[in-house]
Amino acid sequence: MNESVDSFRLPIAADVVALDQLIRTRLDSDVVLIGQVAQYIIGSGGKRLRPALLMLAARACGYSGADHIELAAVVEFIHTATLLHDDVVDESDLRRGRKTANAQFGNAATVLVGDFLYSRSFQMMTSLGNMRVMQVLAEATNTIAEGEVLQLLNISNADVDVEQYLKVIRRKTAKLFEAAGRLGAVLSGADATIEEALAGYGAHLGISFQLVDDALDYSGDPEQTGKNVGTDLGEGKPTLPLIHVMREGNAEERALVRQAIVERRIEDLPAVLAAVHRTGAIEHTRAQAAVAAKTASALLKDLPDSSYRRTLLDLSTFSAERSF
Secondary structure (H helix, E strand, O other): OOOOOHHHHHHHHHHHHHHHHHHHOOOOOOHHHHHHHHHHHHHHOOOOOOHHHHHHHHOOOOOOOOOOHHHHHHHHHHHHHHHHOOOOOOOOOEEEEEEEEEHHOOOOHHHHHHHHHHHHHHHHHHHHHOHHHHHHHHHHHHHHHHHHHHHHHHHOOOOOHHHHHHHHHHHHHHHHHHHHHHHHHHHOOOHHHHHHHHHHHHHHHHHHHHHHHHOOOOOHHHHOOOOOOOHHHHHOOOOHHHHHHHOOOOOOHHHHHHHHHHEEEEEEEEHHHHHHHHOOHHHHHOOOOOOHHHHHHHOOOOOOOOOOHHHHHHHHHHHHHOOO
């Protein structure tokens, strides 16, 4: 599948322009460092999938107002705040092909600007005066924080199983996708069935995206992914490709991967990659992503046909087949 991320924005092109303008406005602060760090990460070439999902979902439900732009910016700010905090926790130095904010500005500034983005997002959502919107985003933000703590607890733990791994993904990644889909329905006043369908679509889309990200960590082209191969191994993260080796590999491979996870042995990457490829771990992980994407698509069956619905269907397919 050859779609670029830009193709998914075509049906909402005017909304995307308005979103970009709003983000720049809402990042304004008389504290210069806040603007510098926030603009650095916001302008770093992210896909902006979560705000696009929200805007597409709202339009697919027939929404014709403008509040979805504000909420799309809120979702992007929450996502950006989590990235800033994640990179500090993971001690990462590369994201999307350039230095992380913490590598550029230091940990203290990065954490505090992440806090600013969280608080600014809550200022923005309360300005809409919609209690249901605030409930959805408050729950999502809390769940994401739980997911981040769960992931931290799993670091260097070679005994993490598939269900524990998926529990982190559902909370840390899928929850904001879920909230974006749900909010599109909430804004448009869609009935409960459509709201739950779009929320479920978002959740499974998020799972698919994270699974492919984890596969690409061991198979991607750094020029396309913007991160080095084996980054997760160096951070001691037991993701699905490694869990698969631990289940399907021979005794030597299992011992190798266990030690690499526990000791974060990035120097063992060549041997780990050999085990990952021999056991079909990449193919297995992508197959699970395809299942999640197919589930997401099926949940859109009751939405009326439109360019927005068709784009959401294309987006779920792209999520599982992408190479970046």
